[in-house]
Amino acid sequence: DTAVSQTPKYLVTQMGNDKSIKCEQNLGHDTMYWYKQDSKKFLKIMFSYNNKELIINETVPNRFSPKSPDKAHLNLHINSLELGDSAVYFCASSQISFGYTFGSGTRLTVV
Amino acid sequence: QQQVKQSPQSLIVQKGGISIINCAYENTAFDYFPWYQQFPGKGPALLIAIRPDVSEKKEGRFTISFNKSAKQFSLHIMDSQPGDSATYFCAAHAGGKLIFGQGTELSVKP
Numbered sequence: 001d002t003a004v005s006q007t008p009k010y011l012v013t014q015m016g017n018d019k020s021i022k023c024e025q026n027l028g029h030d031t032m033y034w035y036k037q038d039s040k041k042f043l044k045i046m047f048s049y050n051n052k053e054l055i056i057n058e059t060v061p062n063r064f065s066p067k068s069p070d071k072a073h074l075n076l077h078i079n080s081l082e083l084g085d086s087a088v089y090f091c092a093s094s095q096i097s098f099g100y101t102f103g104s105g106t107r108l109t110v111v
Numbered sequence: 112q113q114q115v116k117q118s119p120q121s122l123i124v125q126k127g128g129i130s131i132i133n134c135a136y137e138n139t140a141f142d143y144f145p146w147y148q149q150f151p152g153k154g155p156a157l158l159i160a161i162r163p164d165v166s167e168k169k170e171g172r173f174t175i176s177f178n179k180s181a182k183q184f185s186l187h188i189m190d191s192q193p194g195d196s197a198t199y200f201c202a203a204h205a206g207g208k209l210i211f212g213q214g215t216e217l218s219v220k221p
Contacts, residue, residue: 004154031207041198043155043211056208090154098143100209102154 003027004103006091012109013081021076021106023091030095031055032074034066037088037105046089049074081110113138115203117212124219130188132215134201137182141203146175146186147211149198158199159186191219 004025013019025032033056034046048056049068063079074091091103117134124130134144145160161168161175161184168175174187188195196219201212 033208041149041214043200043214045208045210048207050207056206058208092154098204099145099157099160100155102147102156104152104154 001026002103003101004091004093006089006103006106008106009104010107010109012111015081015083015110017081018077018079019081019108020078021089021091021108023074023076023103025072025091025093025101027093027095027101029093029101030071031093032068032071033092033094033100034074034076035090035092035102037090039087043090047074047076078108081108083110086110113205113210115201115210115212117201117215119215120213121216122218124191124217126191126193126219126221128191128219130191130195130217130219131185132199132201132217133183133185134203134212135181135183136203138203138205139182140205141210143204144175144177144184145202145204145209146173147200147202149200149214155200188217191217193219193221195219 031050033048046060047066051071052068065077068074088105092100094100146158147155148158149155159173172189177184199215202209
């Protein structure tokens with residue numbers, strides 16, 4: 001009964017490829033987020049969506065495109081992957097912007 | 112101004128001791144201050160949180176102390192246990208997003 005689930009858990013791909021990460025939440029939350037955790041474990045927000053509408057786009061390269069087909073799903077598509085994109089990507093959800101619930105993360109390795 | 116500064120970067124405590132992690136901020140618009148615990152290979156999990164109109168909040172062995180005038184807040188873990196070994200993040204909320212501190216790697220020695 002996972003509250004926020006992400007797939008895949010691991011993703012290894014070559015530079016220049018395009019990949020997607022999927023996220024689903026069953027908490028009934030209105031807001032979903034993508035966070036990036038770098039090699040030093042620093043967590044930084046990338047995007048947030050509220051009820052399918054983009055709210056925050058935190059100066060992320062436009063190779064990253066989030067898509068929210070409904071308020072329970074938020075996917076992240078990355079074009080032309082670069083070495084610097086290697087990180088752990090976390091999906092999260094919240095109600096009224098408080099009490100974020102995070103997924104278990106997707107470790108992306110670009111080789 | 113959107114930063115949250117966290118210290119120390121790493122902390123080693125003996126079992127039964129008190130672990131203390133500190134955070135400082137500048138932005139007075141922050142309206143909610145949670146602490147998250149992250150184990151290897153897992154996502155951050157909400158541990159305890161406080162609003163700026165409260166000076167202290169306690170939940171079991173975990174206490175947040177909040178000093179609004181100094182713009183500082185801290186997490187105290189009483190009777191620290193080896194199972195508490197994890198990375199701890201403070202965070203602050205404003206403008207619909209959480210801004211995280213740099214994290215503290217806590218190791219509790221048996």
